[in-house]
Amino acid sequence: MIYIAFPAESKEMRLLSKTHMSQRQLIEILRVVEEAGTPVGARAISDSLATRGFELGERAVRYHLKILDELGFTIKRGYSGRVLTPMGMRELNDALVDDRIGFVNTRIEECMFKTSFDLESCRGDVIANTSILNEKDIDSLLRILGEAFDAGYTISRRILILDEGDGLPSEEIPEGCIGIATICSITLDGMLMKMGIPVETSYAGVVEVRRGEPMEFIDLVAYAGSSIDPMKIFMARKVTRVTDAISAGSGRILANVRAIPVAAADRASALLEKSKAAGFGGLLDVGGPGEPIMGCPVGPGKIGIAFSAGVNGAVAAEEQGIRIRTHPLSSLLDYSRMMEP
């Protein structure tokens, strides 16, 4: 047909040529190998797959590994162990886009499930964002983080300078660089959830700040409708003016919205009060029943709660010329290890 943009010439072997179920099995194997971090064999892969609902025997795994080797996605290391190749890593990021739309929500809920922070005792694990920067910039960063918290644009004053053992699963901290963890706003979602409140983290966006007051969202992306973490989208767009918001009282900060049932309003506001007393900040607004919150839609029967993003401090540092790479929602840390600088 003449209207097809570019006609086919030849086909290369890709996972897409496999049926959907077989694709999912192959990708699941890649995920297991990636998460293992060390070379893994068919036995261990088969066991791990079983915990994820994929019933694949050792022999079947071995057969699939052979396909993955041929595609160049895995490679043998040691005695029948497998590791991912860079191509395999890329495939993992690119394949099955349908499964990845809205997947950030699953990641968030996993994090909420894993948090154990208790406001009464101020103990337990919180969700952290990780930033990596040059060692020489650490003093400037700490100053900026402090200012951002005082202005109400981050979640907590506490931070943790990462040791070697706290390394990220996704990235090693290079020589001469330093890793720093800040508290992610999803920690609050975790607290609400642990009180029995069903929390739906719905939107991330940019909030306009005028004369020191957060006004309205000017752009929004729903967590459920994207294959990329909406917070990462806004960080990469470089449309923030967090520094201006801190120093001049007018600018643009990152924030997100969660929706809870109307019936949970009293419980939630009690928790938010308590969290404030425990040193957590960043609360922007609590909406009325079914009312949009700062211009962000909230469903009928729900209440919206808007929080500043935990990454605003790191974003401000980047605006001020500090080279910094930030991974939102990247790890779980013991709150008692985090200190006020």
Added chain:
Amino acid sequence: MSFFVDERLINPKGDYRAVKPSAPLVFTLARIENLMLQVSFDPARMKGKIITNTSLVRKEHLLQTLNIFYDTIQSGLAVSPMIKIEDADERVMIKTACSLTIDGVLLKAGVPMRPKGGGIIEVVKREPTRFTEMLMYWATTIDPIDILTAQGLTDILGMIQTGSGRILGNLQEAPMLARERIEDVLEQMASAEFTGVLELGEPNMNVLGVSVERDRLGIALVGGTNLVAAARECGIEVEHESISDLTDISEMRHIETLI
């Protein structure tokens, strides 16, 4: 974009918090539907309005930009070779065709089109293989294509030079019953040099790795913004907004007459 944060909303006391927005933000899907409604393009007579994207470049970059646009159009990575150039102070405003024009024309032909979302499409040896990222139109106030261009995930030049790369594209759905009508309209559009269909899916079958709803078929189109992404990959600074407005085709010229 920021019409809720209008000065008019600040009351005399300067009390901002008392001011509630009259309505929530407008998402891309609603914006697209508003524009689709106004498409009046008739491919047989080459008349009427189409949906366009708007780019601003510095005057000294215009010729280079047009040359890149030309190469990109030649590679089949754009919707139409028709463009409009207009002076805008120190810069030049370039209007190019947006692929959602095709949705608008199909809608006028009685096909209930549903734009789904925009994404990155991996192309291997001139064959579009799959979406690698996808953002749904209902979920965002910024055009997904603009978001993805800013993420630096495209490789348009790779596609032009070697036939393999990553391009911008979008996905729409229609009832499977409408297939013949859709094919007719696409053919008419193709004879008016509106091209860019990457895949017209089979009923109920996923399109480039994204599933469609029951008894519907999916259509993947190239994004008109590939032109701008290519220019940016060449280091040209472009200010850009996709799906920005409507332009009458009579005001547009074939790119061959402009370079």
